[in-house]
Amino acid sequence: MATLPTATQISADILSRNERADDIERLKSMMDLPTLAYVDISAQMELLQALERWPLLAHLEARHRLPKPAELQKTRVDTP
C-alpha cells in the first residue's frame, strides 16, 4: 500500500530523536506551536481523584505548599 503524503511533511532529520518518538512533540511541530504547554489531563484527573480520596494527602499538599499539579482546577470537568 502506498503511503499518502501528509499535509505538512516533517523531515525526521530536523527533529531530535525524542521529538520523532513523541507524538505530542510531532504535533506541536506540525502545528507550529513549539511553546504550547502539553497537559496530560488524564494523569491530572487521577491525581485530583487521589487527593479527594485521601484527606491526608490533600492536607499535606496544602500545608507544605508544594507546587500544585499544574492547572488542576482548570482541567477538572464538573459533571452536571
Added chain:
Amino acid sequence: MIAMSLQGIRGGVGTSTTLAALSFALSSLGQKVLVIDMCPENALGLHFNLDYAPAEGWARATLDQTPWYEHAWNIESGLDVLPYGTLTDVDVLQLDQLLRDNPPLWSTRQASLAHSVDWVLFDLPQRLPGHIANPRCEIALNVLNLDAASHVLLQPQRNSAQRLLVNRFDPASQFQRDLLLLWQHHYAQSLLPIHLHADEAMAEALARREPVGRYAPGSLIAQDIISLASWCLLRGGRLE
C-alpha cells in the same frame, strides 16, 4: 570504586534487607563488594549468616584506635561484610562526635579500598549526624514504603541529593498507586525508575539468614533486586 549508601526514611522500611540483597546481586554480577554496617544495632551480619551483634567491628576499632579493616567477614568470593561492633550508648555518641570532628575519616578509608573492591555499600542509621554524613557516597538512596508515614516524613525540605527507592510496592493497593502517582509528580527527578515489590520471600530471607537472591532466586523481589543492581552498574559506570 563506587561508594553507595542506603538510608531508610524511617526504621522498618526494609533498608538493611534491601542492602543485603543488593550486595549479593552486585556480587553475583561479578562485582567485588564490601558492605559496611553503620548502625549501632549491629545486626546487618544476620542477613549473611553471621553472629548477632558481634563484639568486634569498625566502630569498636575506631574508638580503640586499632585497625578497622581486620574485622570484615568474607561471606563468599567477592562479598565481604564489616560489622559495627558492640558499643554502649555513650560510646556511640562519642564515636558520632569523633566522626563529626573528622569529616575525611571515611573518605580516607574509602580511598584505601579503591583498588581492592568495586563497590562499598553503607547501611546508614536514622539519627546520628556524624555516622550519616561521614562516608562520601556517589550514590545515595533513601528507602521508603508507599505508606502515609513515609509520605509525612518526606514532606519537609528533603535532601535532594538522595534518590528515592520505593520498597514493598503492592500494585493492587489503591492508596499505594495514588501515592506513587503523587510522588512521580513531585519527585520525578529523584524517584528511581525501579520499584521493589512486596514479596514474602524478602521477609523469609532474613528468617533464613540469607540474602533473598540466594534464598529465593526465582522470586519477583530477587528479579527486582537484579534490576536495581543493573541500574547501579549503569549509574556507577557513568560516574566512574
